[in-house]
Amino acid sequence: MIEHVKPKEATAIINSLLGGVVPKIGLQHITVGRSAEVASFLTALEDVKNGHSMMKFWIGDYGSGKSFMMHLLNTVAMKQKFVVANADFTPENRLYSTENRATLLYTAIIDSLAIQSMPEGGALPTLLEKWIEQIMSETAEELDIDVNDVREEKYVKQLRANMERKLNEVTDIGSFEFNKVIVKYFEAYLREDDELRICALRWLKGEYRNKTHARMELGAREIIDDGNYYNMLKNFCRLFVSMGYNGFIINLDEAINLYKITMSHNREKNYEKLLSMYNDCFQGKVSHLFFNIAGTREFLENERRGLFSYHALKSRLETNKHETNGIRDFAQPVIRLLPLDNTEVFVLLQSLRQIFELNYNTTINIDKEDIRQFMEDIYNKPGAHEFLTPREVIRDFLNVLSIMRQNPDLDKRAFIKKIKIRDERPHDNIKEI
Missing domain, CATH: 1.10.8 (Helicase, Ruva Protein; domain 3)
Structure with missing residues (x-):
């Protein structure tokens, strides 16, 4: 008998599966045959928790459970105190672009931020406010005052100085404007200024398309765009770790849409960006960051359009030649999802x-x-x-x-x-x- 299934979970499971999509909650009640994959993921999470970064490719045929696996990884990661995000590659969302398509992918990632208390996404304001409360608590302790008094005007300068110092410690490339906007969010939070708060969130989510508007509304000279969005993801990762989370998990599904880019130059630029991210993860250039990418065998193996058409990726992603259906290697970057028996x-x-x-x-x-x-x-x-x-x-x-x-x-x-x-x-x- 199924135990501990909540009515809300039961409804989500049945309605989602009847609609041909993966339920966002209750996955643990319908997970079968993936224990080895989950165990390997838990081992990888431990490495990321300890400061390493990772990129895994989850490869399987249509209907084999790739999207299910992505959602299952979310559930597992949130229980291990990671911030997680989900986004799909689409004709409009990709890794490299000069037409804001990479920025759209970034926006989808930030919009979907989830933590265990907010598994359905939209957690950015909660995360920022949690971090601000931490700074306020630390400042109150430093000044030997009650935490409720630290909001008083005479302490705001010290609060801001502590926040800027902390931001400078945890952020890196392209962080000047990023830090400035987070301080703006802090000011809006203290003053209960909803308009300024919304503007700061818009900037952090990459929704500004015009530098002039960003400068007028926030005093920011730059905006998040196709060229710097990846640096912003890394800054967010460091910020989440400073809050006490173990790392940042980014799950990207429907990678077949990169394969479908027909202009070879654009497709190769996307694979080049993917290679750069892969190298960052495995060469130790970034910490506590974990990318999971789901795609079909065609996306991976096609020598003309897939990842194997890009030699540097093929050399990194070829399957362990000693692996068989019965003898698996889950430590390699590519995990092939075999059909359920x-x-x-x-x-x-x-x-x-x-x-x-x-x-x-x-x-x-x-x-x-x-x-x-x-x-x-x-x-x-x-x-x-x-x-x-x-x-x-x-x-x-x-x-x-x-x-x-x-x-x-x-x-x-x-x-x-x-x-x-x-x-x-x-x-x-x-x-x-």
Whole structure:
């Protein structure tokens, strides 16, 4: 029996999976067959906690669970006291650009900042205010006054000086304007000036497109753009660590959209940026930063358009030649996500039936033998070997449960036999992006 599933989690799990997306909460209740991957991730987190940085590529076919893995990594990392962020590569979001497309990726990352108390994102204001409160507490202790008195005007100068000193200690490249805007946020926080606070958040999230506006509203001479956004991510990483977090995890999904960039020059520039970030992580140029990138085998291995078309990346990302399906190496940068086997899918479907019943406060007339029959029927249908993925199996199973809940007298065996397998893999032609 599924235990400790909250009603909110049950609803999120069922609604998300029926919609073909990964639930943001409750993943621990439906995780099967990924214990080795999670264990390797925990080991990597320990290294990042100790000051190293990391980049991992999670590679698998369509529907193999890449997005699920990204969300699972989030849950694990937040419990280990990391700040996490999620963003998707899209035709408009990429690593390198001269048209604000890299800045859009940066904005998506900062917008999605999450911590354990705010797992759904939007945590930037909370993080900044937590840090400001820390500075206020330290200043009050230094001045030997009550922390509630430190907001008085006569102590503001000392507060600002302590904040600027701390910022200078933890930030680095391109930090002058970054630090100035955080001090502006501090001033807005003290004065309860919502307009100034919003302007500071806009700057920190890379939403200014005009230097003149930034200068008029914040006194900032520069803005976050395609050229400096990566430095700002590193500054945020150092800031989070100074707050007491163990590091900054950035998960980037849908990397196939880098592969789809048809202009070879632009595609290579994105791979060059990726290589630069990879080198920073593994050469010790940055600390406490962890990138997870999810993509298909085509994105990785295609010699004409994928990462393997860029020789410097290919030489770093080729799989350990001694690895097999039975003997895995999870320490290497590329982790290949193998499909769940039939036993794992069976365990998952049993869990989903129980969560479904909990969500709808009902009992569905499907037992273990019925689940076995469902799997046997669906996996033996024409096209199943080529097209069927865990995503489609899960959705079909939940659709069966949904129909049976509303039609309890239905002949379940006859209904299951009528299910048809469709090729739901994307077949979009490569367009110039």
